[in-house]
Amino acid sequence: MSIQNLIASVNERLTPTELRIAEAVLDDPMLLTFGTVSALAERAGTSRASIVRFATKLGFEGYSELQKSVRDGVSQQLTSPSHRVRHQDGPTAPIQFEIENAMHQAFEVLDDTxxxxxxxxxxxxxxxxxxxxxxxxxxxxxxxxxxxxxxxxxxxxxxxxxxxxxxxxxxxxxxxxxxxxxxxxxxxxxxxxxxxxxxxxxxxxxxxxxxxxxxxxxxxxxxxxxxxxxxxxxxxxxxxxxxxxxxxxxxxxxxxxxxxxxxxxxxxxxxxxxxxxxxxxxx
Amino acid sequence: MSIQNLIASVNERLTPTELRIAEAVLDDPMLLTFGTVSALAERAGTSRASIVRFATKLGFEGYSELQKSVRDGVSQQLTSPSHRVRHQDGPTAPIQFEIENAMHQAFEVLDDTxxxxxxxxxxxxxxxxxxxxxxxxxxxxxxxxxxxxxxxxxxxxxxxxxxxxxxxxxxxxxxxxxxxxxxxxxxxxxxxxxxxxxxxxxxxxxxxxxxxxxxxxxxxxxxxxxxxxxxxxxxxxxxxxxxxxxxxxxxxxxxxxxxxxxxxxxxxxxxxxxxxxxxxxxx
DNA sequence: GTGGACTTGTAACAAACTGTACAATATAAT
DNA sequence: ATTATATTGTACAGTTTGTTACAAGTCCAC
The missing domain is CATH 3.40.50.10490 (Glucose-6-phosphate isomerase like protein; domain 1)
Known part of the structure; x- marks a missing residue:
């Protein structure tokens, strides 16, 4: 589930500070992807502790786990589609598989630019x-x-x-x-x-x-x-x-x-x- | 400048260990985007110090700065709309389709017998x-x-x-x-x-x-x-x-x-x- | 006003982080 | 063979990290 949906699902139970945190996160998702607790706290104008509490309220064990979840999503977005289907089953023709993979990658690399x-x-x-x-x-x-x-x-x-x-x-x-x-x-x-x-x-x-x-x-x-x-x-x-x-x-x-x-x-x-x-x- | 080009620009001056690091980074860019020095060191089968040296050889002050650079690139990719449409259409799409079709047919015809x-x-x-x-x-x-x-x-x-x-x-x-x-x-x-x-x-x-x-x-x-x-x-x-x-x-x-x-x-x-x-x- | 529930920031802490100095080892040159 | 050089790992220092315990503050009901 995306971070946006996650916040939406709890938005009525959020305290004022947590709301500010949520706004900051929604405004710039990179803050959550790359940022530390301290950075987010400063951006949201609050303390680090509140950030952690915010993470737990979203259902995570702590901030680290929340960030890991977000990063997993980003990774999926970034990895190429061919990369995603890499682990299919049926290695009947491993050569064919390899070549097709390489071909996909070739077409991706050889874009217009x-x-x-x-x-x-x-x-x-x-x-x-x-x-x-x-x-x-x-x-x-x-x-x-x-x-x-x-x-x-x-x-x-x-x-x-x-x-x-x-x-x-x-x-x-x-x-x-x-x-x-x-x-x-x-x-x-x-x-x-x-x-x-x-x-x-x-x-x-x-x-x-x-x-x-x-x-x-x-x-x-x-x-x-x-x-x-x-x-x-x-x-x-x-x-x-x-x-x-x-x-x-x-x-x-x-x-x-x-x-x-x-x-x-x-x-x-x-x-x-x-x-x-x-x-x-x-x- | 992308991390790939950065590595390319120094690839002949890399030591064996640094080459292993480069390979690991190229193989899985997420490692550099999200990972710590320790994680990368383990993946590349080397020490943390070598990771830092690798970063400096690429022209950065240290690993932190290298990671920041990579993350900036990723942020741009994620926020730019071109990334979202890149893998869908394009002038090479019909050609790709034709070639893939022909390839499938080739693998079918070229069976064991x-x-x-x-x-x-x-x-x-x-x-x-x-x-x-x-x-x-x-x-x-x-x-x-x-x-x-x-x-x-x-x-x-x-x-x-x-x-x-x-x-x-x-x-x-x-x-x-x-x-x-x-x-x-x-x-x-x-x-x-x-x-x-x-x-x-x-x-x-x-x-x-x-x-x-x-x-x-x-x-x-x-x-x-x-x-x-x-x-x-x-x-x-x-x-x-x-x-x-x-x-x-x-x-x-x-x-x-x-x-x-x-x-x-x-x-x-x-x-x-x-x-x-x-x-x-x-x- | 007072007690209680709730909210929020401060402070402390252990763990993990990066970066560097130094030693050991491998490699090259003479 | 021996020195010089380059490479790599170990150990440590100084930060910063995420987390938690605790205290201060706020709000509402009575």
Whole structure:
């Protein structure tokens, strides 16, 4: 039961001082969530003892218990919905469960603000460099595939050719770096070098502990589930695809024109068999 | 500045114990919001003093000040209306729905029987050839990455080099082909040629109408959602990862030994930075 | 006015808190 | 091997905490 309802249920039995306390609590719930007895007493213009009596009148053992109850409620509010359903039963497909969880988390992290922050530099940069460790290549490929159909000068850097390929990078370019624990030395060092060079780093990684996180604020931090002995690429791929979609929606006609020209080229070279439905181009 | 960014900004200067603290804090932010120094110390398996030092390293006067900062952030979150509506709608909601649907369908299709049917040939074949259209490369890469860490003689075929690379294929080999509507002529023709040659085809595709489906009974048929103007690679990646997991579990010690040897090699060449927790290898 | 019930603040206290000085231990460098 | 450095835990000091006992004050009935 919420603190508001709790107070309502006893409001007719409250003494004048207790009423002042109640008003203070209702006016600023954070007082009860974080505050001490002393703080609340001062705010309500009363003594600490009255605060404790107020708590007992609400049916708690003391102030501590009242505060614990309030905090539990706040915790529930704050924890993500995916977190709440985490402890379901039926571990028939633990992998599926893990991946779905990670996916939920990915969609939560990749909200409008985050996507736009990552897409904006990509839209305007003269060159895009995509870096990735060998083991997290799937996400990088998804991004490369989508971006290169959307705008020019997108390059995917193979690990063994990092130096040779990156030497063309200039200030104002953007490097999108995929890297997850345990972080590839090659990718991290390359990112750091590019950053020093004035290249904007967009990081798709797995948490504030990532060495990439200290390089840039333009980043998303994904939860990576395990599939058997290896890490899943699904979150990285989702991030890449949403990022592409965001870039497309920001570039609008420019991207659409490029896609159409690509389509002409495909038709001319007979790339496809043209069976089945065309992919969706309305979004 | 959020606690996550704060930790990110110093993550490379953290000592092992402080890293454990950081992990605990990131894992359960409520611990920092409500908990005491003692509680955090116990959770992180360290002493109270280290908690205080951790707080100072983050730039605060002490733990109290750190906690105050976190609480200020939480207060803002709770009072701002954006928090309440954040998890409901948004431009990514329909995409999320589509992808989740496709994912469920993928897990349904990729049941034990199907996975084993696809994994069995891969386990015994002398050579594995992975084919994919340029646009559905992410799944192929996920499979290549996983399989090549699991068994020898796995090759990913680039479209422009199909002929040159595939001429080494022999009867008894296995070709895993990724292809979705609108089907790549190159991939389909290559698969057909290989099939005629006596190579077992394992198809990861999108339905009975696929030209690949007529080539082999060893296949899975996925539903492919759209993300913006392009098709999602997520189902293909999931299929690839589950397939790898199945192959690993069938190869057992053989795969484990190879992974261990790979690990030795990684260690020797210093591939990783080895920050953060090791990936899960128990599953 | 006086007694009794009720309300409220003061004071005392034990427990728990944070922060710091110091010692022990582990790690690195010479 | 030995010094120097960095890291971590222990112990203690000084506050602040929540709680409770007690006294002062208030209100009402008679």
């Amino acid at each position: 985050c996507l736009r922050a990552m897409a904006d530099p990509i839209v305007v940069a003269p060159n895009i460099w995509i870096l990735s460790g060998e083991t997290s290549m799937a996400g990088a490929h998804a991004l490369y595939s989508g971006l290169s159909m959307t705008r020019p000068n997108v390059r995917l850097i193979q690990e063994h050719a990092t130096g040779r390929e990156l030497c063309g990078a200039l200030p104002g370019d953007v490097a999108v770096v995929f890297d997850f624990a345990r972080y590839r030395k090659n990718a991290v060092i390359a990112a750091r070098t590019l950053s020093d060079l004035g290249v904007t780093i967009v990081a798709i990684t797995d948490g504030p502990l990532s060495p990439l996180s200290s390089l840039t604020e333009i980043r998303c931090e994904l939860k990576i589930p395990a599939v058997g002995p290896f890490d899943s690429s699904v979150p990285a791929v989702i991030a890449a695809e949403l990022l592409v979609a965001e870039v497309v929606s920001e570039l609008r006609d420019e991207a659409r024109n490029r896609i159409d020209r690509l389509e002409v080229f495909w038709q001319a070279t007979g790339t496809f068999l043209n069976y089945g439905p065309r992919p969706n181009r309305d979004a | 199907c996975l084993r049917a696809m994994a069995d040939p891969i386990v015994v074949a002398p050579n594995i050839w992975i084919l994919s259209g340029e646009t559905s490369m992410a799944g192929a890469h996920a499979l290549y990455s996983g399989l090549s860490m699991t068994r020898p003689n796995v090759r990913l075929i680039q479209e422009h080099a199909t002929g040159r690379e595939l001429c080494g294929a022999l009867p008894g080999d296995v070709a895993v082909v990724f292809d979705f509507a609108r089907y790549r002529k190159n991939a389909v023709i290559a698969a057909r040629t290989l099939s005629d040659l006596g190579v077992t085809i394992v198809a990861i595709t999108d339905g009975p109408l696929s030209p690949l489906s007529s080539l082999t009974e060893i296949r899975c048929e996925l539903k492919i959602p759209a993300v913006g103007p392009f098709d999602s690679s997520v189902p293909a990646v999931i299929a690839a990862e589950l397939l790898v997991a199945e192959v690993v579990s069938e190869l057992r010690d053989e795969a484990r030994n190879r992974i261990d040897r790979l690990e030795v090699f990684w260690q020797a060449t210093g591939t990783f930075l080895n920050y953060g927790p090791r990936p899960n290898r128990d599953a």
